[in-house]
Amino acid sequence: MSEIDLATAKKIANLSRLKMDDAELDTRAASLTGIIKWVEQLQEVDTDNIEPLANVVNTELVLRKDEVTDGGYADKVLKNAPEETQDFFVVPKVVE
Amino acid sequence: MAQLVKGETGDWEIVIGMEVHAQVIANSKLFSGASTQFGAEPNSQVSIVDAAMPGMLPVPNEFVVEQAVKTGLGLNSKINKTSVFARKNYFYADLPQGYQISQFEHPIVGEGTIEIDLPDGSTKEIGITRLHLEQDAGKSVHDQHPTKSFVDLNRSGCALMEIVSEPDIRDPEEAVAYLSKIRMILRYLETCDGNMDEGSMRADVNISVRRPGEGLGTRAEIKNVNSLKAVQQAIDFEVSRQIDIIEDGGEVVQETRLWDPAKNETRSMRSKEEAHDYRYFPDPDLLPLHVPQEQIDRIRDALPELPDQKKHRFMADFGLSLYDASVLIAERERANYFETAANGNDAKLTANWVINELLGALNKDEHKAISDSPVSAESIGELTALISDNTISGKIAKDVFAEMYKSGKAPGVIVEEKGLKQVTDTGAIEAIIDEVIAENQGQVEAYRGGKDKLFGFFVGQVMKKSQGKANPGAVNKLLKDKL
Numbered sequence: 001m002s003e004i005d006l007a008t009a010k011k012i013a014n015l016s017r018l019k020m021d022d023a024e025l026d027t028r029a030a031s032l033t034g035i036i037k038w039v040e041q042l043q044e045v046d047t048d049n050i051e052p053l054a055n056v057v058n059t060e061l062v063l064r065k066d067e068v069t070d071g072g073y074a075d076k077v078l079k080n081a082p083e084e085t086q087d088f089f090v091v092p093k094v095v096e
Numbered sequence: 097m098a099q100l101v102k103g104e105t106g107d108w109e110i111v112i113g114m115e116v117h118a119q120v121i122a123n124s125k126l127f128s129g130a131s132t133q134f135g136a137e138p139n140s141q142v143s144i145v146d147a148a149m150p151g152m153l154p155v156p157n158e159f160v161v162e163q164a165v166k167t168g169l170g171l172n173s174k175i176n177k178t179s180v181f182a183r184k185n186y187f188y189a190d191l192p193q194g195y196q197i198s199q200f201e202h203p204i205v206g207e208g209t210i211e212i213d214l215p216d217g218s219t220k221e222i223g224i225t226r227l228h229l230e231q232d233a234g235k236s237v238h239d240q241h242p243t244k245s246f247v248d249l250n251r252s253g254c255a256l257m258e259i260v261s262e263p264d265i266r267d268p269e270e271a272v273a274y275l276s277k278i279r280m281i282l283r284y285l286e287t288c289d290g291n292m293d294e295g296s297m298r299a300d301v302n303i304s305v306r307r308p309g310e311g312l313g314t315r316a317e318i319k320n321v322n323s324l325k326a327v328q329q330a331i332d333f334e335v336s337r338q339i340d341i342i343e344d345g346g347e348v349v350q351e352t353r354l355w356d357p358a359k360n361e362t363r364s365m366r367s368k369e370e371a372h373d374y375r376y377f378p379d380p381d382l383l384p385l386h387v388p389q390e391q392i393d394r395i396r397d398a399l400p401e402l403p404d405q406k407k408h409r410f411m412a413d414f415g416l417s418l419y420d421a422s423v424l425i426a427e428r429e430r431a432n433y434f435e436t437a438a439n440g441n442d443a444k445l446t447a448n449w450v451i452n453e454l455l456g457a458l459n460k461d462e463h464k465a466i467s468d469s470p471v472s473a474e475s476i477g478e479l480t481a482l483i484s485d486n487t488i489s490g491k492i493a494k495d496v497f498a499e500m501y502k503s504g505k506a507p508g509v510i511v512e513e514k515g516l517k518q519v520t521d522t523g524a525i526e527a528i529i530d531e532v533i534a535e536n537q538g539q540v541e542a543y544r545g546g547k548d549k550l551f552g553f554f555v556g557q558v559m560k561k562s563q564g565k566a567n568p569g570a571v572n573k574l575l576k577d578k579l
Contacts, residue, residue: 015373017187054383061383066122066159069129070143077139077147077249087138088237088246091189095238095245 002040004032099267100308103339108305110335111312112265113225116278118257118288119232119296120163126231126255127154127197134294138248146253148192153381156181160255163287164204164229165387165395167257170285170402171224171278173208175392179228181382184374190234190247198258200376203228204385210281211404212273213422222274223262232256257288263302263312268331272324275299276426280403284428292323301327303334304348313338314348318362320355330355334362406431414443423451430455430466436473437480446480453494457501470504471497479507487511488518492564518567522574525558525566529578532557543579554579 004012006022009029013020020028074087083090100107125132128145145152168175182200205227211219234252236245259278265271279290279297290297299322304315316338321330338348353362401409403425410421410431424434424447438446454471458464479497482488488496488511499510511517532554533540543550558571 011373015185015375054378059383061385062155063158063161064129064155066124066157067129068124068131070124070145071128071130071141074137074139074142077142077144083244085246087140088248089139089189090241090244091247093238093241093243093245094189094236 002037004029101335104343107308108339109308110267111263111304112271113263113302114261115300116259117298118282120160120255120257121287122157122160122255124157125253126157126160128253132254136250141250146249164257165392166285167287168205168227169396169399170281171208171210173224174206176204176206177387179204179385181379182376183379184376186374189245190236196231197379198230199228210277212277214273215269217419222264225260225262227257227259230256230258268328271327271331275327284400284403298322303331305335305338314350317352318355319352326355326357416447420447433466433473437476441477441480442484449476449480453497471500475500475506482507486518488516492516518565525570525574528558528561529574
């Protein structure tokens with residue numbers, strides 16, 4: 001699928017919770033198409049015997065010990081919440 | 097054997113695959129140092145990583161990785177030395193990141209097999225597709241306000257293992273047996289507490305139906321199936337719903353459905369329709385996870401004996417039936433209790449006493465756990481030894497057991513105090529028999545005249561006179577001679 005049409009752009013915008021009018025969606029669809037075509041071009045390179053590269057500095061994933069070192073500050077966590085009560089975030093009802 | 101379901105137009109076969117979400121036992125979360133303890137004050141165990149503040153970086157918990165490898169080995173599955181964390185994108189109020197860090201193309205554990213025990217005493221192998229690590233979401237509370245939901249992020253970021261089965265399950269009994277076995281393995285390994293009430297183990301059930309021998313039908317994914325009973329009920333409901341649709345000429349829609357235990361039905365979760373497009377991609381904040389072979393070997397060497405190994409050992413070493421072995425290994429504590437009790441004793445007899453008497457008594461006593469048993473394993477062992485060496489009869493042993501359960505006293509002490517020792521001394525038994533014969537001349541005449549059935553009456557009289565203490569074998573033999 002090298003062409004992102006308006007319907008696909010609309011679906012992606014909806015899944016990403018982005019509100020866009022048709023004119024903007026048109027522009028985005030065109031630039032997304034450009035990106036995908038560029039990636040398709042990259043895929044022409046033969047990489048059959050090459051390990052995928054996750055980063056360029058050859059470092060390993062760092063793990064931590066299983067210790068409780070964080071938390072205990074509900075006030076900080078809730079500081080940006082538009083609404084809160086009894087240390088809960090309060091949001092519009094989201095039940096089925 | 098898997099049951100077929102009879103419809104209006106013929107037989108149907110059920111095909112079930114399960115996804116079990118198991119919360120990993122660890123002190124801290126998958127990617128942050130916040131505590132995982134259950135039941136804390138709202139948002140008190142949330143780090144700024146869990147709250148998804150901009151610029152925060154996830155750092156994996158090494159113990160959780162170890163727990164996942166341990167579980168994979170316990171499920172007889174392949175451990176992938178390289179796995180990759182990926183973002184699963186969707187929006188929900190209790191998912192502050194807007195994505196869940198999970199594993200997609202490269203899970204930490206690959207294919208394997210486990211054995212399940214069915215109620216008819218047979219076993220069946222069920223394939224494991226994969227196990228991957230992922231973050232749990234927060235918790236929404238919907239019943240505190242008419243138009244608002246309350247969100248607590250304490251659970252956000254706790255480590256989950258998602259264990260996916262092959263669609264090898266064919267009826268509700270197998271599904272229940274599968275879930276029980278998974279829970280048993282997790283508890284033996286101490287990688288998840290398996291507590292379905294607290295939500296630390298949850299199941300999604302994928303169900304479809306087909307004509308026997310045909311290809312797979314369209315499946316529905318049932319969520320919120322959170323007890324063994326719910327598994328059975330949700331499958332029963334969903335299977336008849338799907339058969340009705342197809343037999344009426346309709347088609348099953350592939351969708352997510354919610355099990356409602358109050359109404360006893362599944363219903364469509366329409367909001368999930370589009371959300372299934374998760375747009376996974378490798379998480380750029382996390383490098384691939386490497387588990388060296390030495391670490392895998394070290395974890396494998398330290399594995400405890402697993403339920404199925406224990407089951408087969410109990411059958412081979414103690415000559416127990418599959419049923420008895422399955423009951424005894426259901427909990428690690430129970431298996432240990434049995435082994436302590438059976439040490440040096442008749443194992444089959446001990447198994448009978450543990451299963452029939454002790455578990456029965458505990459069940460009647462507010463479903464007590466074996467760890468709270470007033471009767472110690474050593475005492476049960478002593479009791480079976482007293483039966484084996486003919487000190488007391490099996491019948492008297494039941495009274496002794498009741499007393500042991502009540503007072504916690506050792507069986508030897510009770511037998512001594514109450515004078516319950518079996519009388520094997522032939523002289524003493526003969527004396528009682530003589531008394532019985534003297535007191536029941538009429539019956540003796542009748543017996544000698546051919547009324548064989550009266551023999552039981554004499555045995556009863558002798559046992560009664562001896563207060564149940566006479567050895568039944570000796571009584572039978574001596575009575576025959578005297579009469």
